[in-house]
Amino acid sequence: MRNPSLPAYNFAYLDEQTKRMIRRAILKAIAIPGYQVPFASREMPMPYGWGTGGVQVTASILGPDDVLKVIDQGADDTTNAVSIRAFFAKVANVATTTRTADATIIQTRHRIPETPLAHGQIIVYQVPIPEPLRFLEPRETETRVMHALEEYGLVHVKLYEDIAQHGHIATTYAYPVKVEGRYVMDPSPIPKFDNPKMHRSPALQLFGAGREKRIYALPPFTDVVSLDFEDHPFTVQRFEARCALCNAQEVYLDEVITDDRGGRMFVCSDTDYCETRRSKGSQVGGLPQHGAAKADWEAAE
Amino acid sequence: MNSEPILSVRKLEKRYGNFIGCTDVSFDVWPGEVVAIVGESGSGKTTLLNCISTRMERSSGEIRYRMRDQRFPDLAELGEAELRFLMRTDWGFVHQNPADGLRMRVSAGANVGERLMAIGDRNYGDIRSRASDWLERVEIAASRIDDMPVSFSGGMRQRLQIARNLVTHPRLIFMDEPTGGLDVSVQARVLDLLRMLVSDLGLSVIIVTHDLGVARLLSQRMIVMKSGRIVEQGLTDRVMDDPSHPYTQLLVASILEN
Numbered sequence: 405m406r407n408p409s410l411p412a413y414n415f416a417y418l419d420e421q422t423k424r425m426i427r428r429a430i431l432k433a434i435a436i437p438g439y440q441v442p443f444a445s446r447e448m449p450m451p452y453g454w455g456t457g458g459v460q461v462t463a464s465i466l467g468p469d470d471v472l473k474v475i476d477q478g479a480d481d482t483t484n485a486v487s488i489r490a491f492f493a494k495v496a497n498v499a500t501t502t503r504t505a506d507a508t509i510i511q512t513r514h515r516i517p518e519t520p521l522a523h524g525q526i527i528v529y530q531v532p533i534p535e536p537l538r539f540l541e542p543r544e545t546e547t548r549v550m551h552a553l554e555e556y557g558l559v560h561v562k563l564y565e566d567i568a569q570h571g572h573i574a575t576t577y578a579y580p581v582k583v584e585g586r587y588v589m590d591p592s593p594i595p596k597f598d599n600p601k602m603h604r605s606p607a608l609q610l611f612g613a614g615r616e617k618r619i620y621a622l623p624p625f626t627d628v629v630s631l632d633f634e635d636h637p638f639t640v641q642r643f644e645a646r647c648a649l650c651n652a653q654e655v656y657l658d659e660v661i662t663d664d665r666g667g668r669m670f671v672c673s674d675t676d677y678c679e680t681r682r683s684k685g686s687q688v689g690g691l692p693q694h695g696a697a698k699a700d701w702e703a704a705e
Numbered sequence: 706m707n708s709e710p711i712l713s714v715r716k717l718e719k720r721y722g723n724f725i726g727c728t729d730v731s732f733d734v735w736p737g738e739v740v741a742i743v744g745e746s747g748s749g750k751t752t753l754l755n756c757i758s759t760r761m762e763r764s765s766g767e768i769r770y771r772m773r774d775q776r777f778p779d780l781a782e783l784g785e786a787e788l789r790f791l792m793r794t795d796w797g798f799v800h801q802n803p804a805d806g807l808r809m810r811v812s813a814g815a816n817v818g819e820r821l822m823a824i825g826d827r828n829y830g831d832i833r834s835r836a837s838d839w840l841e842r843v844e845i846a847a848s849r850i851d852d853m854p855v856s857f858s859g860g861m862r863q864r865l866q867i868a869r870n871l872v873t874h875p876r877l878i879f880m881d882e883p884t885g886g887l888d889v890s891v892q893a894r895v896l897d898l899l900r901m902l903v904s905d906l907g908l909s910v911i912i913v914t915h916d917l918g919v920a921r922l923l924s925q926r927m928i929v930m931k932s933g934r935i936v937e938q939g940l941t942d943r944v945m946d947d948p949s950h951p952y953t954q955l956l957v958a959s960i961l962e963n
Binding site for chain 1 (some may be wrong): 785786789808811812814815818819820822823824825827828829830831832833850851
């Protein structure tokens with residue numbers, strides 16, 4: 405019965421009815437920033453934990469003219485990023501890029517690119533556990549009531565516990581935020597270093613949790629405030645070192661072990677940012693402030 | 706003593722299908738008063754307590770509570786948000802098993818501070834110093850503020866649970882067999898502490914117990930229940946010394962003499 409001229413699957417893998425269902429969830433999520441909208445998550449051709457939620461959101465919003473970038477821990481060349489990019493190149497035949505500025509849709513796991521996002525761009529986060537209260541309150545019925553009634557004292561119990569045990573707020577990723585003064589939201593496991601980038605971002609931010617079947621969103625220019633105490637204000641991680649490849653500072657760095665004698669280097673976690681800087685001639689040794697930078701670097705060592 | 710009741714229960718009934726949990730229960734609680742509900746196992750004491758504290762839905766009847774602004778609404782008229790706010794500020798609930806009332810995986814300080822954070826306190830140093838004050842008031846060394854309740858003894862856990870409930874200065878405390886699981890010497894200490902705090906803070910307390918000794922020590926008034934009904938109520942000393950209902954006479958007679 406099947407017309408042999410039709411392809412075996414729909415554009416961007418999901419059938420049109422599924423995409424409509426997901427788009428409705430996305431629209432509702434945009435209308436209520438930070439609120440977790442349930443959706444009928446589908447089986448995807450990849451295991452849970454690999455970004456099935458993000459992939460479904462991306463598939464639903466992808467058009468033939470879109471340019472897709474996929475990052476995993478900031479890198480374009482890691483397994484997860486490569487396979488998802490290849491997946492959409494195959495099932496949607498869309499253009500892909502590693503350049504943040506060229507992309508219209510960026511699917512991400514664990515990072516927000518260093519290059520500021522612009523109006524018109526959409527960033528799709530892969531979310532493992534969407535519920536920010538989950539580790540303190542295991543009952544879903546209870547957490548829903550807590551969201552409905554804005555009972556968020558429990559989040560501060562967690563932060564209190566951090567300070568009591570470690571002397572400072574030791575939560576470094578999936579750091580809870582309050583959206584538009586209303587919903588407390590889990591920003592997915594991005595480092596808290598990236599939390600300020602969500603605040604009033606001109607880009608549309610979508611969050612998809614495949615296993616937990618939830619979608620939530622931050623429309624452009626939404627207030628996103630990281631929770632804290634008056635006497636222990638929110639701060640981001642700081643790095644003593646600069647990137648060993650492009651000499652960047654004030655960016656999120658990965659520590660790379662280079663040998664088994666304690667040798668290590670710090671490099672940009674955002675590979676595109678690092679490459680762009682190097683192609684423009686910024687590299688260690690190629691800059692006038694080399695001396696100062698090197699001193700920093702050695703001091704950090 | 707104030708001339709208006711803080712809590713008023715009228716014709717309260719709770720049914721489990723055809724089975725009666727408690728029925729035709731009417732009584733008042735006055736500010737600063739400790740009321741004990743006694744009776745044997747299965748007499749409907751805990752059902753009654755759970756209904757009054759809205760942890761369980763009643764089948765019929767009236768429960769009115771004097772709010773801080775002197776309104777006196779039926780609890781069923783309050784919205785869920787208002788009720789939950791009441792429960793974590795103006796009320797306290799001390800469970801028999803402290804593990805039910807505590808967060809066992811967060812420190813003692815966070816347990817005490819939770820209610821403060823729930824009502825919007827956002828200053829760590831302030832929360833911590835108030836938690837530490839309360840730990841000392843319930844005779845837990847302030848040096849244990851960062852220890853987990855799992856490392857506490859049964860008596861300490863119970864005292865921690867009491868501190869956690871009292872930190873927001875509630876006006877009405879519900880207690881369900883607060884000394885039930887404790888050995889006798891620890892029980893005495895917890896009772897002593899409770900008696901002191903209740904009189905210091907002028908709390909109203911509804912305490913459920915099967916132990917007439919506990920009731921005699923803490924309460925001014927006593928309600929005796931049997932098969933879901935109140936068989937006798939009155940001043941504790943009167944009920945204990947001159948019980949009028951045969952069942953109460955039996956209960957009083959069954960106290961072990963030293």
